[in-house]
Amino acid sequence: MIVRQSAGNQEMYSSMNRPLTSELIAQLQSGETTSRQLVENSLRRISELNGVLNAFVSIDADGALARADEIDQRRQAGKPVGRLAGLPVAVKDNMCTIGLPTSCGSRMLKDFRAPYDAHVIQRIVAEDGVLIGKLNQDEFAMGSSTETSIYGPTRNPWNADYTAGGSSGGSAVAVASGMVPLALGSDTGGSIRQPASFCGVVGMKPTYGRVSRYGLVAFASSLDQIGPLAGDAWGATLLLECISGHDKRDSTSLNVERPDWMSQLDSSLKGLRIGIADEYFVEGLDAEVEQSVRAAIRVFEAAGAEVVPVSLPHSKYAVATYYLVACSEASSNLARYDGIHYGHRAEKFSDLVDLYSQSRGEGFGTEVKRRIMLGTYALSAGYYDAYYLKALKVRRRIREDFDKAFASVDVIAGPVSPTAAFRLGEKLDDPLAMYLNDIYTISTNLAGLPGISIPCGLTKARLPIGLQLQAPALEEARLLRFAHQYQQATQWHREQP
């Protein structure tokens, strides 16, 4: 049975109890709990909180319980169980699933059911994760606040008047509020890291090509990447190991061996170099955020890492470059939603062209339309060279900045977002302010690098602050190791709403 959640229940919820992935696996292995119990806990938690938080857009309770029972039986029979061990997992609503709708938060795909499972879904099933349901997002992953979904905004569990960040807001909230220990989001310009930061969880965007995009509904193909959200670095590592690896159905999937990241988590940081870019500590950066980030860097220094200044001179062009590249690709990727083959079709139209324009006009929200128009313009004859081609050139410069910086450092540290979570509605009518919220995260995508967001503090108003670490391509190991070591030395990841 699928329950579509809607906001309404405004009662305050009980204080959080959010066990970490490693603790739950230990309990499962010792027999202290079962997968069924964890799934039931998840479902109870969702029914308590989702009315307010609006993280889940669809739930497969019966399917999840049946799956859990099956895994429990296997475990009890002493048969092998996958690495996700029967843990509840939820995914953003832009990943195709046979059993549940895949709406992308859009009216256009509100009733769309994919006839196939995304690669990551197959991986989760193969590792015995239990898919609980699908998570809210900005429409087609276009946004930084999970406010543009047809299902309404997702709310921040630390303060329901604040946004969860976006576009993977549902994923961050589901983990932060203890609905599920693990979730998948997608990150095109910061859409995993920024909501993770706003909600006080770990969120990681892997190297472009590390995780197959097969079955991820495309926003911007050259930037999109699926990644894990979890309560801590260990959980993120586990989920990332389960979903990454070569997939021949995605031509951009990297055919490289996936290292064993888990075994490297405990290695010392002694002698490693952390780059600090001046460009990341500029006007517009909130003082509380800066303090927490600088404090986190001192934690690394205390652990034996060395701080080295680096320069990323082209990062000031990142936002402009990003919005040209991403919107250009989006304008093309979203052209298929034409009302002909599937998705929303207008009831009234006069001819073929009218069918297209009415269906698309009704099916897409304001932000999606804005980006389609921007991208269409940038790719148009006469403008292509000045916009799209120019953006590709700057993108190369941004990548070269990172290549240079990583010649002298192992990771680059900085804030995830200039501020902690902002109020719902605050930036909804100011797209530029909304876009600038991604200023620190988007160059990671433009350069195809891995990036991670880890909780590193709380504002006076008790809103989480995130630390971002970036590494060279394929060096996820470093990020996970830094994150894990940080969480050995601090307790910010233990803070709960």
Next chain:
Amino acid sequence: MATPEYTVVIGLEVHVQLRTESKLFCGCSTAFRPDDPNTQTCPVCLGLPGSLPVMNRKAFDLSVQTALALNCEIARYTRWDRKQYYYPDLPKAYQISQYDLPFSSKGWLEIAADDPAEPPRRIRITRAHLEEDAGKNVHDESGRGADSRVDLNRTGTPLLEIVSEPDLRTASEARRYLEDLRSLLLFIGVSDCNMQEGSLRCDANVNLHVHNADGTRTATPIVELKNMNSFRNVELAVEYETRRQWKQWLKTGQKIGEVPKQTRGWDADRNETFGQREKEESSDYRYFPDPDLLPVTTTVEQIEEIRRSLPETPAVRRERFRSVLGLTDYDTNVLLSQGPALTAWFEKVSQLCGDGKLAANWVTQDILRDLNADGVTIEEFAVTAEILGTLLKCIQTERITTKSAREVYAALRSDAAEEKAIAPADVDRLITERKLEIVRDTGAMDTAIAAALASKPEAASDFRAGKQNAIGPLIGMIMKQVGGADPKQVRERLIATIMAGA
């Protein structure tokens, strides 16, 4: 002869479906199945959300092979671009194609000139690029205005676009270019070139270069011709268009660039071109590199490997037939025009009998005639290449006469018509049964001559008295006695015996 008033300038764009098992970017079958719409589809060719294309390297290599046969240069680095437009038969609303970096360019195809005395014409090929085919919109043709339907079976079939330079000068040249191109594609086996099933489609760009009195030339606006579903129609459409454009020039004096490029369709019923909606010049396909696909690199070694596996082209075969088999141009043309299957059949016969000319005579005359009469293809023909080769070998070694061979062939045909299985061994059997072997044993012949003369002594005296046909019955008697004897030899020997006995 008066100086012509203008030169016709024609360039052709040909779309050819490549004969691959699976589609260009997914594993679906490419079979032509119009009666089972939307059965050869998957999330990728349906363009469903989240699906991604993966290039079929075999289709790519096949197109490289075609480009090599067209003498093209092969790009070491090429990539895929999205050509964006909305149409119901295009489920992604973009076609994966190649824009500014096609995988091949700068080739040529040699065709015979209109005047056979002139040297062949080398038609330059601008580029050949690979793209995915669209689906098919199926409209209600009853006129009752029912919903149109979309069949996506064809969507994603590899399509090679071959663009010629505007080097063609007459409508018949255009037709010959297409015929030769088709022949080339058939012989190297990359396409079935079936125009009815849409596996070969052609558009023509036509304009005139008007010869001015001062020796300069003025180009008229280029018109793109579409909807031509046969080579004959291409020829007719270009001829019509030439006349129309000349009249138009005399009337308006419009030059190239003064009016937007026009697209005209060919109406085969009315034998005329008609103006189509002029949307082309306003459409902006917003090409950009497809971020879902990697650029394709091809090494020199890979290109050479493909070149080595290139089957013999018709041009090379033509030359071999002339120089090695000694065939006439006429016979070669007749054979090649029948396509690769018949040509291969001919070559087998030729090899088995050891005489290309003999084989060509039989194949171009008897076999083509009987194929036509029976309405079958060479693959369905009961007399196999092995059987005919065996039979012709008997002529070639002078074991039987051509006349006897025809008798054997006719017997084989009538056996086959009665559904009897026939095999090469039947050739020998029939020769023996019918005593068709040429008898070179003069002793046996002389005995038969003596016996014949003894039984009809008056024939000899009649002959000596000048009655030439008096020996006819004698020859018949001798031939009956020694079946397979050469009648000419029997006649000569009989006359010699009669005259010697005088």
